[in-house]
Amino acid sequence: MTHAADGYRFALSASDRAAPLVSDAELARWWEGRPRHGTLSVERVGFDRAGPWSFAEGTGDLVHASGGFFSVRGLRVTAGGAAFHQPVIDQPEIGILGILVKEFDGVPHFLMQAKFEPGNVNLRQISPTVQATRSNYTGVHGGRPTPYVEYFRAPRRGHVLVDVLQSEQGEWFWRKHNRNIIVRVDEDVPEHEDYRWLTLGQIQDMLRRDNLVNMDARTVLSCLPVSREGRPEPRDRFGRALLRSYGGESRHPMTAVVSWFTEEKTVADWRSQLLPLAGAEGWRRTADEITADGDAGFRIIMVSVAARIREVSSWVQPLLAPTRNGFAAFLVREIDGVLHVLVRARAEPGTLDRVEITPTVQYSASAEALGRPEPFADEAVSPPAHRVRYDALLSEEGGRFHHAQTRYRIVEADPGLPVEVPPDFLWVTASQLMELVRHGHYLNIEARTLLVCLHSLA
CATH class of the missing domain: 3.90.79.40 (EvaA sugar 2,3-dehydratase subunit)
Known part of the structure; x- marks a missing residue:
């Protein structure tokens, strides 16, 4: 398909005329059947239980023993003659945010995942086919391999529709960007129990519900070439x-x-310039958080996570908490x-x-x-x-x-x-x-x- 033809097909996938592979009723039953509690838990802990995380000598940066994943460092910002300091998440590696697309009866469907993330308010949300840092998909964590990642790394099978580096929150990340990639496949793809093929219309319906479609799915889908060719003239x-x-x-x-x-x-x-976390003026470290002397709008906390459904069944990590x-x-x-x-x-x-x-x-x-x-x-x-x-x-x-x-x-x-x-x-x-x-x-x-x-x- 050409770029324009892709856009037309995606418009079809969003229209009322698209027959989904999974009915809305089946989709609701699948979603409700995804485990949330029992197999998943997130507990806030102190820095004395940080495991492989520690504060680096000299800089005070919060770092992982492997040298991978990410770190929490200090940031100095000057704007309009004023200056302020804050912690910032430094994750220089480029992760993959990828969605597989396949046509069923002429209608494009997207392979979406019910993914657990420790910071989610409701634990699971609809996510891309692959959502993984480089440390994760290269196995730094020592856990199970990331499902479907082979479709998004060269040499890959399928046809690339979208492939672009996009930024993430500029107020909390230091120059972070991820690879947003959509790949169309024609071959049979095994479907894991936590994944379902959805039409664009079904995903758009989910977008109208609070905290259901996660940020990574939204950024990838925003890159779709959407055409309105062939659409009837709206009445309003x-x-x-x-x-x-x-x-x-x-x-x-x-x-x-x-x-x-x-x-x-x-x-x-x-x-803006990075500086040692210990040098971030107006911020202090307690037994269980990095917090500002005043109201900065966020703090850094540590959590212990249990998730038997993930590549690694348990871990600890810092989170930025607004x-x-x-x-x-x-x-x-x-x-x-x-x-x-x-x-x-x-x-x-x-x-x-x-x-x-x-x-x-x-x-x-x-x-x-x-x-x-x-x-x-x-x-x-x-x-x-x-x-x-x-x-x-x-x-x-x-x-x-x-x-x-x-x-x-x-x-x-x-x-x-x-x-x-x-x-x-x-x-x-x-x-x-x-x-x-x-x-x-x-x-x-x-x-x-x-x-x-x-x-x-x-």
Whole structure:
């Protein structure tokens, strides 16, 4: 299939006409049958029970004895003449976030996993076929091999549809990115009991439920080439405007969008540098956490995990634990009959190139504590109910964060909202966002989540 044909097929997989391999009733029974408690447990422990984790002599960094996985280090950030310090997760290795696609009766299905992660609020969530760090899939942990990883490592079987490096949370990770890859296969693939082939429509239905589709699945699915060819004309005004957003009409040509983004990267005055964790001013270590003297919005804790269904049945690890939920929203509006999304170019401390394209309004627990201005917060946080097109509480990375949740929202802006916006904001279409996400380090993780949520409204 060509890129355009793939997009058409994915639209078919999302439509009501798609006949799923697994019915919704069967899917519900399978999901409820996945073990959660008994075989799975997460217990908070002190640093005296950290096992292979320890604080490095001299730097105070929290590191693993193998030298793999990740470490917790210090970070110094200067912005606008001010400076602050914080811990940051440093994970230089590139992991695999991969989804297998296979057609059944002409309809693409995605092999999704019911995966346990120690930081999930509900233990299990719908995840990619493969979600693994390099340390995991190369066996540093000494456990069982990662299922299906052979489809995503060269030489592989199948046809690559998507393969791009994408960033993760720039406020909590130091320059972390993972390989987002989608591979189409034609051969028979053995189905493990914790995996099921789902249509895109079934996954989009799950996206409307709190804490069900995990962050890693969302970022991979956001990279899909989605086409609206052959779709019937929607009856409602919003639907017609959204459908046209996938076409070629837009307020700004693509060259202007890229130039705007380049300009914002040029003028950003944020600077970040790693430093020893022991040198992070305003942070202290207790017997069971690394915490700030004031309200920084998060702390570092240690947990002991038992999971007989994972490659390793038990382990201990640190997790970054937010103290409040985050918030991320797209404001959307019609411009000349085409739905446009208001995005922002924003600097974050740990991103590779400092600036990425973010939602209209975004604040994590730590960003809220820093008091960063959000010009359109009133429009997004407290809109009339009839303007809210999407609203769900979704979990962030459960392998590194403890109960980290973000309220994701798509809000139709008040018609009186000016089309002219501050210079770090820009109105773009769904088609332009899809063009940008084909390349790494343009859209941040929150914007990619909202993009796949926007697709679910079409």
